[in-house]
Amino acid sequence: MAKTFSLFPVLIFLVMNSFMASSHTMTNLTTDESALLAFKAHITSDPYNILATNWSTSTTICNWTGVSCSVRHRRVTALNLSDMGLQGTIAPHLGNLSFLASLDISFNSFHGFLPQELAHLGRLKEVDLSFNEFTGQIPSWFGTFTDLQHMRLYNNSFQCFGRSSALASTSMVELIARFRFS
Numbered sequence: 001m002a003k004t005f006s007l008f009p010v011l012i013f014l015v016m017n018s019f020m021a022s023s024h025t026m027t028n029l030t031t032d033e034s035a036l037l038a039f040k041a042h043i044t045s046d047p048y049n050i051l052a053t054n055w056s057t058s059t060t061i062c063n064w065t066g067v068s069c070s071v072r073h074r075r076v077t078a079l080n081l082s083d084m085g086l087q088g089t090i091a092p093h094l095g096n097l098s099f100l101a102s103l104d105i106s107f108n109s110f111h112g113f114l115p116q117e118l119a120h121l122g123r124l125k126e127v128d129l130s131f132n133e134f135t136g137q138i139p140s141w142f143g144t145f146t147d148l149q150h151m152r153l154y155n156n157s158f159q160c161f162g163r164s165s166a167l168a169s170t171s172m173v174e175l176i177a178r179f180r181f182s
Helices: 008-041 050-054 094-095 116-120 140-144
Strands: 043-046 067-069 076-080 100-102 111-114 125-128 135-139 150-152 157-161 173-176
Touching: 008 043, 008 076, 008 094, 094 116, 116 140
Parallel strands: 076 100, 100 125, 111 135, 125 150, 135 157, 150 173
Antiparallel strands: 067 076
16 A cells, blocks of 8 residues: 655645744834834934835835845844934834844934933944934943944034943944043
8 A cells, every 4th residue: 555645734834934934024024113113203303304205114114215124034234314414312212123233323413312222232333323412421332232343423412431341342443432521
């Protein structure tokens, strides 16, 4: 008597695996989308209507102006909103962009403190916050970013009372920080 092999269990396994992977990607994109929409909600002025007209739930976030996503994971890896005339504060939700490697919001008018939640952005390689109106102390958690290679903080109003030991021990290739002391 010949044994027959059924492809049905294999087919079910492949379909379920595909669905779970797709569901996981959607959950991650939803997390990134929520973080970026919270960031947008903290923008008080968008003079060129870049975010107002482009950042909407009717378009995938990977197609939003200033947003780049990885091909492999379909997660936000770069946020470049430099020189867009934006004003506002940084939403703590930005710390949920766990795949973010590059953050450039230079040449805008962001103000206030940098939220503690940004310490969760452990994959950051490049940060450019220059030419804004940030205040407060330069966070010591920048020193915990082991992949950080470039950090630009100049032309803000950060207070600096000595260099933190975390920043002194970091492996940054370039640290450009000119401060206006308050």
